[in-house]
Amino acid sequence: MTKRRVFFISDRTGITAETLGESLLTQFPSADFERVHIPFVDNPAAAARAVAEIERASRDDDAPPLVFSTLTDDAIQNTITACCPNVFDLFGTFIGPLEEVLDIKSSHSMGRMHGIVDTTTYDRRLNALNYTLSHDDGLKPNGLDEADIVLLGVSRSGKTPTCLYLALHYYLKAANYPLAEEDFDRSRLPPTLAKCRDKLYGLTIVPEHLSRIRHERRASGNYASLAQCRREVSGAEALFRTENIPYLDSTTISIEEIAATIVRDMKLHRAAH
Amino acid sequence: MTKRRVFFISDRTGITAETLGESLLTQFPSADFERVHIPFVDNPAAAARAVAEIERASRDDDAPPLVFSTLTDDAIQNTITACCPNVFDLFGTFIGPLEEVLDIKSSHSMGRMHGIVDTTTYDRRLNALNYTLSHDDGLKPNGLDEADIVLLGVSRSGKTPTCLYLALHYYLKAANYPLAEEDFDRSRLPPTLAKCRDKLYGLTIVPEHLSRIRHERRASGNYASLAQCRREVSGAEALFRTENIPYLDSTTISIEEIAATIVRDMKLHRAAH
Numbered sequence: 001m002t003k004r005r006v007f008f009i010s011d012r013t014g015i016t017a018e019t020l021g022e023s024l025l026t027q028f029p030s031a032d033f034e035r036v037h038i039p040f041v042d043n044p045a046a047a048a049r050a051v052a053e054i055e056r057a058s059r060d061d062d063a064p065p066l067v068f069s070t071l072t073d074d075a076i077q078n079t080i081t082a083c084c085p086n087v088f089d090l091f092g093t094f095i096g097p098l099e100e101v102l103d104i105k106s107s108h109s110m111g112r113m114h115g116i117v118d119t120t121t122y123d124r125r126l127n128a129l130n131y132t133l134s135h136d137d138g139l140k141p142n143g144l145d146e147a148d149i150v151l152l153g154v155s156r157s158g159k160t161p162t163c164l165y166l167a168l169h170y171y172l173k174a175a176n177y178p179l180a181e182e183d184f185d186r187s188r189l190p191p192t193l194a195k196c197r198d199k200l201y202g203l204t205i206v207p208e209h210l211s212r213i214r215h216e217r218r219a220s221g222n223y224a225s226l227a228q229c230r231r232e233v234s235g236a237e238a239l240f241r242t243e244n245i246p247y248l249d250s251t252t253i254s255i256e257e258i259a260a261t262i263v264r265d266m267k268l269h270r271a272a273h
Numbered sequence: 274m275t276k277r278r279v280f281f282i283s284d285r286t287g288i289t290a291e292t293l294g295e296s297l298l299t300q301f302p303s304a305d306f307e308r309v310h311i312p313f314v315d316n317p318a319a320a321a322r323a324v325a326e327i328e329r330a331s332r333d334d335d336a337p338p339l340v341f342s343t344l345t346d347d348a349i350q351n352t353i354t355a356c357c358p359n360v361f362d363l364f365g366t367f368i369g370p371l372e373e374v375l376d377i378k379s380s381h382s383m384g385r386m387h388g389i390v391d392t393t394t395y396d397r398r399l400n401a402l403n404y405t406l407s408h409d410d411g412l413k414p415n416g417l418d419e420a421d422i423v424l425l426g427v428s429r430s431g432k433t434p435t436c437l438y439l440a441l442h443y444y445l446k447a448a449n450y451p452l453a454e455e456d457f458d459r460s461r462l463p464p465t466l467a468k469c470r471d472k473l474y475g476l477t478i479v480p481e482h483l484s485r486i487r488h489e490r491r492a493s494g495n496y497a498s499l500a501q502c503r504r505e506v507s508g509a510e511a512l513f514r515t516e517n518i519p520y521l522d523s524t525t526i527s528i529e530e531i532a533a534t535i536v537r538d539m540k541l542h543r544a545a546h
Contacts, residue, residue, distance in 0.1 A: 028379060
């Protein structure tokens with residue numbers, strides 16, 4: 001299959017262009033795409049460089065390139081649109097209709113989304129991240145009062161990445177607590193966790209997958225054996241059911257999806273925007 | 274000004290709908306929006322609940338609500354479109370034209386973007402995050418050979434959040450090293466850093482802002498004093514200039530923007546997608 005070059009062009013970070021563009025591309029799993037990211041196209045010189053790159057691809061490739069753009073400056077957008085037949089103007093397509101619905105002119109200012117941040121949001125996000133880092137892996141179990149969410153699960157079930165994502169993306173104070181043998185033997189929650197029962201959420205994982213992940217971390221020992229992984233996972237799941245803790249299998253889903261599911265299930269909200 | 278309710282509706286996490294929707298809303302800074310997120314609208318019952326919520330808002334609010342949707346199922350999208358005049362179909366708007374350009378039918382499968390992930394990508398991301406966590410704040414300076422990027426800066430200049438974002442979003446192994454008095458006195462790079470000079474990137478910050486952040490962490494002491502912050506920041510910037518290390522002022526920009534700027538300046542790429 002012919003490889004198609006895909007350009008993501010933005011006047012700031014390119015996160016918006018990439019997010020929607022990639023989301024659209026995944027609907028064409030049989031196609032073969034080669035991505036080129038061109039962020040910070042916020043002046044005529046940068047626009048000219050982008051145009052030159054797109055024109056080179058149009059000349060060299062067997063199929064014409066695609067362009068996903070989020071440009072707030074009309075003149076720059078027009079330069080890009082003029083150089084290629086397949087430009088998807090992700091931003092401009094909606095800004096006109098939105099102006100009409102709202103009956104307000106848009107500010108046409110660049111990169112407000114990921115640009116300058118107000119101090120309250122900045123502090124909230126940083127506090128969430130600092131809290132999350134210092135309450136990873138059962139550290140400071142006495143500080144759980146302040147948590148927005150406490151994740152439980154066996155070692156390497158995905159707690160830490162999920163907590164960090166919850167902090168960075170949703171500005172939530174996300175603690176986590178590793179479940180271990182003694183918790184299963186007792187088949188009750190440790191007292192520190194019992195006190196914050198309404199913030200608990202479990203992560204589980206397919207034992208075979210867990211064993212593979214643990215093997216990669218430490219080559220040998222009982223820790224990564226399939227038998228041990230099976231025992232721990234079944235102990236954790238039994239505890240979640242006995243204690244009525246909602247839980248999710250993290251095996252085949254992305255960190256984004258685990259985090260969004262937890263936010264929905266626990267009726268949490270982004271702490272600030 | 275009348276408050277406008279804004280719905281973000283998606284069949285999966287809602288990240289795409291939120292990213293583009295928020296990006297569009299920031300172009301209307303004078304308007305007053307109230308956000309409602311409805312993720313995982315992937316079945317008729319969930320669609321009916323979403324419709325009921327939108328209809329309630331249409332009835333109760335002074336101005337009709339806006340809806341940003343990314344739904345891959347046409348029937349569900351039609352249900353939403355039928356209930357409200359101001360639906361912005363962020364996904365469907367482009368999928369038809371894309372099918373035409375590519376001359377392929379789209380798969381119409383839900384949530385591929387943030388859904389199931391392949392093992393290589395998953396491992397790469399997790400390895401990047403594990404590396405980043407264990408090379409935070411000058412830990413394990415002998416492991417810098419493996420780093421994709423090494424951030425330098427004074428304490429609380431934004432190194433840790435940026436590194437975590439680089440790991441989670443760009444799958445990069447991002448180490449960081451705190452610059453302190455002895456580095457400024459010597460006004461040369463410590464030997465461990467000199468060895469990986471081409472991976473170094475500096476963060477700086479306005480001393481007043483740094484002092485405020487440090488005050489919030491520890492109420493007293495010289496550490497947070499403006500004089501101390503000024504001394505450290507000017508020492509760090511002098512070192513960046515002497516050693517020809519590219520650097521960025523993190524004071525007023527978001528973590529997303531700092532990360533995207535570093536990726537661009539250092540000619541890095543997302544390690545996998």
